[in-house]
Amino acid sequence: MRIDRLRLVWSLVSFPLFFAFGLFLPAGTWNWERGWFFVFAVVALGTISVGYLWRVNPELVAARINSHQGTKPWDKILFVFILITFLVIFPVAALDDGRFHWLPVPEWVCALGYGLLVLGVVLITRAQAVNKFFEPTVRIQADRGQRVIDTGPYAIVRHPGYVSCLPLSAGVALSLGSIWALIPAGSFCLVMALRTLWEDQTLRAELAGYEEYTRRVRYRWLPGCGSWRVVFGARRRCRVHIRLFSRTS
Template sequence: MDTPQDPPPMPPAKIIVYAITLPLSLLLLIFWPAGSLGWRPGWLFVAIVVIGFGVSGLVLARVNPVIYRARSRFQPGTKGWDKALLAVILPAMVAILPVAALDAGRFRWSHVPLWLVAGGYAALLAGIAVTAWAQAVNPFFEPGVRIQSERHQRVIDSGPYRAIRHPGYSAAILLFVGMALALGSLWGLVPALVASGVLILRTAWEDRLLQRELQGYSAYAARVRWRLLPGVW
């Protein structure tokens, strides 16, 4: 058998660009629509997001560093239908923050009780944790849908994959809904639900592809019945 070929490392210049633009983009997406840098719920949100993803990033760098190569870019062979779905999912996901900040920070269209805001943070942190757990055990966790034949892709059935077949997508839905509620916005749920709905469609299509083309996946699907939520689907 030929040697598995992992994706090349991300160029240092690209790492620097990401390290600068991602935090700045987060601040811009929240505080520009909110209309004030003094919006305290926005700063609380930023602090929790940075700490949550920072801790998960440090853990992944230790237990599965190759994941950063896999997640750094869309690889050749990514399905065209997946790119079309992502063209909806990604803008909707990004829109959650400015819509929520415009609502809760500037116009205050919706009133979200404190317990629901706390629930949003719980969903947000759970989404970060489950995402990190899935990435820690799955070196084939990529941003695009394809069969990674050059990496000798195999079925992963450890960690959260023992309970559901697509834990990363379950975590993403928690993140989408959690972001809107944590910022205290009901209007932010609109793009969150759009992103979640298309992601559910992506789950079904990816699962069909894996059952058809990834050796051993059909047997795994027979053992682990649920795609996103145990007992439901």
């Protein structure tokens, strides 16, 4: 599979621009040590991850850079919220630790954040290494001969890549020294939880062999966890139950 060079160039250019405007502009200074350390750490982790994937699963690297047709309409909308909730983590952390120092944290909190960040990168890289269909959006990849992947971490849970959003988002917030940034990080995880549920339903309905796979691998995110329900109260007392970690039959 050929790589869309224009999209590749844009990805490389937008990366430093994002850090400039997403971190140091809100921080109000270029002299933010935790911000710079974070940038170098992310560049290093990203280089190692992409380099490893390029060696073991080059088709996936190309697939994630290129654009594709067939993304589910609901995911086009949800993807916007995924981007917003994740990207907001950075300016909130910059405003907190880099500028206003709303809730200063000791260095061990940042160290914990980097531990979570590394864990998240390892989890998502491992999932991507064995799954060449790990595209950024939800679609049935008939053009690429999509099939059920049940090896590696997929033999334990059905969406191991999404599991990484928990340590990744929390790791970003804490490594930048911000407790307040855990709020958008938590929002990001909730949106990813909803996406997991809807993607799982899509795969069960449209991907051959996935229904049988759900009987062998019972959990979506974490094995052994009970039901996670998000309940929204309203005048009509409507309830939306998101059974994320539930055991499915």
